[in-house]
Amino acid sequence: DRFEAHVTRRAHGEPIAYLTGRREFWSLELNVTPDVLIPRPDTELLVEQALARIPEDAEWTVADLGTGSGAIALAIATERPRCHLIATDSSPAALIVARGNAARHGITNVQFRQGEWLKPLAGTRLDVIVSNPPYVRAGDPHLAQGDVRFEPRSALVDGTDGLDAIRSIAADAVSCLHPGGWLLFEHGYDQAQAVRALLETHGYT
Numbered sequence: 783d784r785f786e787a788h789v790t791r792r793a794h795g796e797p798i799a800y801l802t803g804r805r806e807f808w809s810l811e812l813n814v815t816p817d818v819l820i821p822r823p824d825t826e827l828l829v830e831q832a833l834a835r836i837p838e839d840a841e842w843t844v845a846d847l848g849t850g851s852g853a854i855a856l857a858i859a860t861e862r863p864r865c866h867l868i869a870t871d872s873s874p875a876a877l878i879v880a881r882g883n884a885a886r887h888g889i890t891n892v893q894f895r896q897g898e899w900l901k902p903l904a905g906t907r908l909d910v911i912v913s914n915p916p917y918v919r920a921g922d923p924h925l926a927q928g929d930v931r932f933e934p935r936s937a938l939v940d941g942t943d944g945l946d947a948i949r950s951i952a953a954d955a956v957s958c959l960h961p962g963g964w965l966l967f968e969h970g971y972d973q974a975q976a977v978r979a980l981l982e983t984h985g986y987t
Contacts, residue, residue: 788801795929795931795932796932797820797929797932799814799929800815800816800820800932805851807825807826807851807857808826808829808853808856810853810856810857810883810887812852812853812856813879813882813883813886814851814879815875816932816933817875817876817878817879817934818850818851818873818876818880818934819851819914819933819934819938820929821850821851821853825853825854825914825968826857828854828912828914828967828968829854829857829858829912831966832858832910832966833858833861833862835964835966836858836909836910840862840864840865840909841865841866842862842865842909842910843865843866843868843906843908843909844862844867844910844911844912845868845869845900845903845908845911845912845958846858846867846868846870846912846913847899847900847911847912847915847951848870848871848913848914848915848916848947849870849871849877849894850876850914850937851876851879851880851883852880852881852883852884852892852894853883854912854913854914855869855880855892856880856884856887856889856892858912859884859889860889863891865891866893867893868892868893868895868902868903868906869892869893869894870894870895870897870898870902870903871896872896872897872898872936873936877894877896881894899913899947899950899951899954900950900951900954900958901954903958906958907958907960908955908959908960908963909959909960909963910963910964910965910966911951911959911964911965911966911967912966913951913966913967913968914967914968915940915947915948915967916937916938916939916944917940917944917947917948917969917970918930918938918939918940918944919941919943919944919970920941920942920944921942922944925938925939943976944970944973945969945973945976945980948969949980951965952965952984952986956984956985956986965981
């Protein structure tokens with residue numbers, strides 16, 4: 783009966799990750815629920831880019847904004863065990879999932895804080911900020927296709943042009959980063975020019 787119920791749910795398009803409650807990311811098997819975005823291989827590139835900039839023996843402070851399942855923060859924390867990771871999310875349910883994943887893998891150099899983007903980090907100086915924020919435009923036809931139909935809309939969509947979260951992060955990160963620090967985030971496939979202009983407005987190079 784359970785198997786047939788899962789087949790029926792899958793036939794309606796529900797993601798396998800939500801059916802099994804698991805998804806692998808960066809060789810870490812993570813618990814996932816409909817409260818969090820399903821980690822995707824594309825986002826491993828964000829981890830790679832961060833690790834390329836963080837020396838192996840660094841004792842840096844790194845923030846992951848909108849951590850969801852904790853995938854990005856936990857991957858970086860695993861590869862850079864001397865760094866201190868701070869992962870934020872506005873969703874209490876998402877933080878329960880993320881904390882559970884950290885405990886499951888015995889990762890102790892990550893601290894979780896509730897709040898929107900950089901607000902829980904007021905007064906903290908950071909060496910690197912990473913994020914996979916919502917960047918899909920409201921009304922984008924892709925939202926009616928595939929797995930995203932079942933994922934939390936707040937993790938996918940932000941504003942009519944999809945850039946509201948990125949605007950907030952870019953504005954606040956300037957005062958949080960050490961000189962020479964890095965801001966790394968995902969954005970939409972067709973948003974590069976708009977994002978570049980936004981960053982230049984705030985004085986990034």
